Amino acid sequence: MNEMFCFQCEQTAGCTGCVGRAGVCGKSAEVARLQDQLTGALIGLSSTIKDQENVSETVWNTVIDGLFMTITNVNFDAASIQEQIEKTNAPYIFDLNQVWNGNEDIRSLKSLILFGLRGMAAYAHHAAMLGYHDDDVNHFFAEGLAAIGSDLGGDELLPLVLKTGEINLKCMALLDQANTESYGNPVPTTVPLTIEKGPFIVVTGHDLKDLKLLLEQTKDKGINIYTHGEMLPAHAYPELKKYSHLKGNFGTAWQNQQKEFDQIPAPILFTTNCLMPPRPSYKDRVFTTDVVSFPDLTHIDEKKDFTPLIEKALELGGYEEDHEMTGINGGHEVTTGFGHNFVLDHAGEIVEAVKAGKISHFFLVGGCDGAKAGRNYYTELVKQTPKDSIVLTLACGKYRFNDLDLGTVAGFPRIMDVGQCNDAYSAIQIAVALANAFDCDVNELPLSFILSWYEQKAVCVLLTLLHLGIKNILLGPTLPAFVSPNVLQVLVDQYQIGPISTPEEDLKKLLSK
Incomplete structure (x- = not known):
């Protein structure tokens, strides 16, 4: 075929x-x-x-x-x-x-x-x-x-x-x-992007259980563990934070793997999706597990014995000196852990700040990252959001801006990373709680949804928002090829869903509602 x-x-x-x-x-x-x-x-x-x-x-x-x-x-x-x-x-x-x-x-x-x-x-x-x-x-x-x-x-x-x-x-x-x-309720956590010298393993994908098992098996072996991509929110869970050798985050989003993993002196564990076919320069040090599989790569079966990764990490030895990495905008650290438990615990303060005019608007800027041109839209939009607004974010799309230092508003950081793509649930709980506090519909809140999509998890999250009756969602960088003009028109008529345009035009529209 x-x-x-x-x-x-x-x-x-x-x-x-x-x-x-x-x-x-x-x-x-x-x-x-x-x-x-x-x-x-x-x-x-x-x-x-x-x-x-x-x-x-x-x-x-x-x-x-x-x-x-x-x-x-x-x-x-x-x-x-x-x-x-x-x-x-x-x-x-x-x-x-x-x-x-x-x-x-x-x-x-x-x-x-x-x-x-x-x-x-x-x-x-x-x-x-x-x-x-x-x-x-x-x-x-x-x-x-x-x-x-x-x-x-x-x-x-x-x-x-x-x-x-x-x-x-x-x-x-x-x-x-x-x-x-x-693993406990996530707590706000600052995560460094510097890779310390010595043996290490990078874990990419989404599966927290695989990470926990690897952390257990690498205790006291002189090997540091770093998250990558959608594994970043793992640093916020108390039961994972307690492992002192869970050190920081390696690199940025999934589509940059082939550049960031090139010649890496450490093994990489592929746990789920958001993966790139490995290049020859690091193919010998990539290990897969679970439903992930690539031809000619070593696969860790359901027994989850990570000995091959541990041996490879010790063999490669890691960097000889601390290796400085940065986010897309040059930042040296990122934050995560602003899930619904934390935000709802502070809901009273947030509501009072809104009523007092200290917080003017909330933007949910989340979804997938990708390589196609035009995704810098999300970076520029976040940079241009009002200084008295809060940006909630989730999934790997946040790597476009999560290393920016936008300061605080009303005692809260202006960028709040809710977590992985599935943590859209947290964002929904936050939105519903705010609507209840203000005795209004979610669509009446000073809250805007600007989503980026790449694959099928973004599709099911979008469908959940539509099920909840969320309107005026902006979607980009392009609309799905599998949505026909007639079906798109139904979504436009019923939910006013639309494509992104420019950060300036979209902010003007969103802030005028």
Whole structure:
């Protein structure tokens, strides 16, 4: 098979779809074909279990892990995807080309559901790793997948699009519970970007459990651990902070890996998505685990014995002197840990500051980072926000501006990192609490949503915001290729969703409401 079709991420070729022998993300046509086949197998399996009450945890994990493997930048290994197809033991495999080649609007609605499910599967997977499950979430995976393989019309699919957002909210709440009950409530934390001399390991992805296991196995071995990308918020959890060798954060967002990891004198653990195919200059020191897989890389299986990483770290030795790294704007440290628990504990102070005119506006500037030109928009917008406003942020899009020193307002830092992309749940809890305090609707708050998207987790978060009735969301840097003009018009008419323009024009519009 020498041809592929994929349009699920923001950087898809020509803003229409990757075709030919490889995608922009680096996956081959064979991998793309097998990911579609895996999705078809999950649709076939779901058609038989969607109405069953007693489905085993093993089967649900097969569904969740299979969906997770099809997210952008998770799995580039044809053999492991083929193995997962066989593991589904599906009664039939639905041909996803029926969707790709079908009616444009039906394709658009089914894509919103499917890509939302894929994003939600990442959150469900992380929760399951910590022993947390939810029957409603599990059964909706089956309901939504079955709908992809159905002949439902637009009037029937649109409510399922919004239900995807509804169930994703429940899934994010589940993961929030799993993380906070396992590691404690995040606390505001300053994280250095300097890499100390000596052996170290970099952990990228999202999985906090993998990080915890690695921290345990590297205690007293003279090896420091550094987070990368979406692992940054790990520094705010008390049960992870207690490890003195969890030192700081290495580099910036996922799309800079090939530059930042070049010739790195340390091993890197790939735990989940937001990954780049490794270059030869550091390929020998990359290790994968869980559903992540690349050809010819060492994979750490479910036993989670990280001995190969530890040995590689000691062998490479790290930097001979402290290695100075900076954020995109030249900063030497970043902060994180401003989750809903912290903010709600200080809700009274925040409300009083708003009433007193000390805080004029809140901006939620969050989502994915990426390599496509135009993402400096988010840096410039944050720089230009009023000095008496607060910027809430989450996910890796924050690396565009999280090293800026914007000072404080009313005793609070102007930039508050809520956490990972799934911590959109925290941002939602904060917004709801503020609305309750002011006895108004969320849309009536001095609060604006400016989102950046790249992959499918951003899709499910967007659907959750739409489910909650959030309006006037600005989305960029481009609109999804899989949203047809007619479906986009529905979103515009019902939710006033729109594309970003320029920081100056958008700030003027947002501050005038």
